[in-house]
Amino acid sequence: QKEVEQNSGPLSVPEGAIASLNCTYSDRGSQSFFWYRQYSGKSPELIMFIYSNGDKEDGRFTAQLNKASQYVSLLIRDSQPSDSATYLCAVTAQAGTALIFGKGTTLSVSS
Amino acid sequence: NAGVTQTPKFQVLKTGQSMTLQCAQDMNHNSMYWYRQDPGMGLRLIYYSASEGTTDKGEVPNGYNVSRLNKREFSLRLESAAPSQTSVYFCASSVRAFQETQYFGPGTRLLVL
Numbered sequence: 084q085k086e087v088e089q090n091s092g093p094l095s096v097p098e099g100a101i102a103s104l105n106c107t108y109s110d111r112g113s114q115s116f117f118w119y120r121q122y123s124g125k126s127p128e129l130i131m132f133i134y135s136n137g138d139k140e141d142g143r144f145t146a147q148l149n150k151a152s153q154y155v156s157l158l159i160r161d162s163q164p165s166d167s168a169t170y171l172c173a174v175t176a177q178a179g180t181a182l183i184f185g186k187g188t189t190l191s192v193s194s
Numbered sequence: 195n196a197g198v199t200q201t202p203k204f205q206v207l208k209t210g211q212s213m214t215l216q217c218a219q220d221m222n223h224n225s226m227y228w229y230r231q232d233p234g235m236g237l238r239l240i241y242y243s244a245s246e247g248t249t250d251k252g253e254v255p256n257g258y259n260v261s262r263l264n265k266r267e268f269s270l271r272l273e274s275a276a277p278s279q280t281s282v283y284f285c286a287s288s289v290r291a292f293q294e295t296q297y298f299g300p301g302t303r304l305l306v307l
Contacts, residue, residue, distance in 0.1 A: 127284070128298070187236065
């Protein structure tokens with residue numbers, strides 16, 4: 084059974100701080116990695132995807148991938164109250180036959 | 195572009211009733227998916243259609259059927275609803291199956307009494 088693990092939180096950070104969200108996965112052959120944000124009562128929306136080892140930056144968001152450690156993370160710089168949401172990590176299974184979602188980490192940014 | 199649309203938004207059923215959840219996308223995507231999301235369980239794949247004319251089971255297919263009506267539309271049918279099917283159902287689509295970004299519809303909240 085392929086698994087994606089996330090700390091459920093809540094992760095609480097003050098406004099302006101860096102929020103660090105972590106995800107580990109069990110399928111060593113996974114190739115595609117996604118971070119989705121889900122506000123309460125809404126559908127998931129893509130924040131970033133990453134395919135290669137290293138860092139990928141998009142505005143205040145940085146995704147980090149380490150395939151050797153089977154670890155992917157999302158950093159949110161200058162956190163805002165509007166960033167308060169549940170963040171879902173999703174990993175493609177090696178055979179390309181599934182996208183496995185973690186259960187999500189709830190982030191709370193206080194002003 | 196509307197993206198991915200789902201109907202209805204909310205539905206209450208009695209045990210044993212049937213219903214069909216509708217999903218349509220206008221992004222010319224090849225692949226479409228149905229997920230359910232339950233508290234503490236995350237998103238779980240029910241069925242997917244990698245391309246028009248094909249459908250395959252996901253992680254939790256029991257009690258559901260699907261139809262890929264055409265490239266745009268993918269419906270999910272509950273033949274005899276059970277309380278265990280109370281959930282939020284999301285439809286999603288992507289250019290290629292699983293390898294690329296999935297775009298989600300707004301969801302259908304289903305309560306089975």
